Amino acid sequence: MHLNVHPVAAGHHPGAWRWPGADPVAFSRIEGYLDVARTAERGLLDAVFLADVPGLHADLTDYPIVNGLEPTLVLTAMAVVTERIGLVGTASTTYNEPYNIARRFRALDLISHGRAGWNAVTTSGPRVAGNFTAHEPDSAERYARAQEFVSVVRKLWESWAPDALVTDVASGRYADMARIRPIDHHGSHYDVAGPISLPPSEQGYPVIFHAGVSDSVRTLTARTGEVMFSAVVDPDAALADISDIRSRALAFGRPAGSVLFLPGLVTSVAGTEEEALERREELDELSGNEGALFAVAATLGLDPGDLALDRPVPEALRGGLHRVGGHARAVARLALEGRTVRDIVRRGGGGGHVVAVGAPEQVADLIQTWFESGAVDGFTLMPDVTFDGLPAFVDEVVPILQRRGLFRTAYEGSTLREHYGLALPDVAPRDRATVPRASAERITSSA
Incomplete structure (x- = not known):
């Protein structure tokens, strides 16, 4: 199975910020995020998943519904203090431009040596819209824009062939510009010339996530997504959801197993x-x-x-x-x-x-039941309180899942695609030596 962790400030429970030992303003401090990344990697989890809403979208008087630091900045810091854990960040297709997102996540993918993922969301709500525009796009417009947005980003990521960088010191030839292609995209919402300014990473390009349960999200996921984060409360509903999405994916000509389903699981673990x-x-x-x-x-x-x-x-x-x-x-x-x-x-x-509330064995039982029912490919963990809830899961529940043969005992690969068992895109370099690594290795060794 696959396990991500989705940390939110002090924790997912509304009372987490008042829990003894918790940091009430953890959402604004990098130290807690780095602890999460180290702990998650110690537990051999697939990825850290960071949600994001670009605005203050709720009243904070009594209940801390707040976003953390900008995801790609946090994930870049995490990349420096980890080696294997995947790094997934959320960015809106409604309030960004494709080139900026493609460049930002390509950079994260290179810095982390192929561990990045992009959670593409459409973002709604007047409190957020007011930060960007006087007119909030309706759902149909947001999802039409999202479909084209993701397509443009992928075209930009594919604009470099794996062997475009020659770097022949003897001859002085640095790159083969015939292998770096403009995309010349002209669509309903975007006109983008391209190409992007960075080469592919070890995994080709970041894994594409989508989040939600609406019909529009399902269609978008079936067309372009590789991993889906969602909310479900019973296995039957989850099985119906993933069956529907996979059927739609097949209708779009995608192979079976193209989409992994990793819904949220709020955990409260104790002895x-x-x-x-x-x-x-x-x-x-x-x-x-x-x-x-x-x-x-x-x-x-x-x-x-x-x-x-x-x-x-x-x-x-x-x-x-x-x-x-x-x-x-x-x-x-x-x-x-x-x-x-x-x-x-x-x-x-x-x-x-x-x-999931219970002793480690009970939490493991619940996860196993859902997984073996075929309803999920794993879960995205949402600890009730982050600072002690995640270590409790890693130290107490993960070993049980490992003993039952349900979860890895070591990372077998180094990229996020390898963790998930996802195929490399056609543009991914088969020879990793084709990707310059010197500058990133210097950063890692000096950290």
């Missing part, structure tokens, strides 16, 4: 089930009733004042939940089942992700 439940309850108390209500209300687009922690979502408000999409779909399903708000929080809260 015993009782201790894990106590940990979760203490975190719930730290977040306060207001935090729990806010999380569910924000996800479902409801007023927190209309909810009560130990009551279901009022019947009068459930009608609109049938139309809820995206990550909120899983939470809406729980609400439509008549579960109390408290139960909704415990089963995934505002994020709609499956929650």
Whole structure:
């Protein structure tokens, strides 16, 4: 199976910032991120996955919904202190230009020697749109732009042949410009001449991720994605999701197994089930009733004042939940089942992700059940509290998965594509000596 980790500031639980020993402003400090990268690599995880929203998109008075530092800057710092772990960053296709994203992630891929991934998202919401434009594109426009955006980025990444750099010191010939091709893209949204200014990495180009559960995300993933991050709460729904996406991918002419499905898994791990439940309850108390209500209300687009922690979502408000999409779909399903708000929080809260609370063996059992059902290719771990939750998983759960033959005991390759078992793109150099490595090796050795 494959395991990523998705660290968010102090942790994924709303009460994480108040947990003893946690750093309340971890989202703005690089040290915690570097600790995550080192710990994840010690656990042989596939990648660190960083989400991002380019703006302050929520009220921070009581509940710290904030983004961290800009992902590619953080991942570049992580690249210097690690050797194998994959490095996946989010960047919006709505509020960027293809050339800038292609160049930024190509640079990260070269700096890390082929460990980069790009999570291409469309980004929505008036608070973010107001930072860039007076007109927020509707969903159809955002996804049409995204499809072309990803296509342009890939064309730019493919604009250098693997053998374009000659670097013949004796003859003085540095590059074969016939092997560095303009892309001359002229589309509905972008006109880009190209080529890009950097050669391919050891893995050719970064692994392409998409995130979400909407129909538009599924189509985009089936067409261009290689890994999907999503929110699910039960194996049957997850199996239906991945089956649908893979069917669409086949319809686009892509081979079977082109897309890996790694949904989120919120973890609360302790020595015993009782201790894990106590940990979760203490975190719930730290977040306060207001935090729990806010999380569910924000996800479902409801007023927190209309909810009560130990009551279901009022019947009068459930009608609109049938139309809820995206990550909120899983939470809406729980609400439509008549579960109390408290139960909704415990089963995934505002994020709609499956929650694993228990002793290491119990968490491993849950992961194994999902994986062996064929519903997932693994998970993207979302520790309740980052600084102690991730080490608990790495030190206690990973060894159990290894003993059961479900997870690697050593990295077999050095690139992210090798970790995931993904094929090299056609432009990827087969001879790694064709990629200049001297400057990056100097950085690593001096760190």
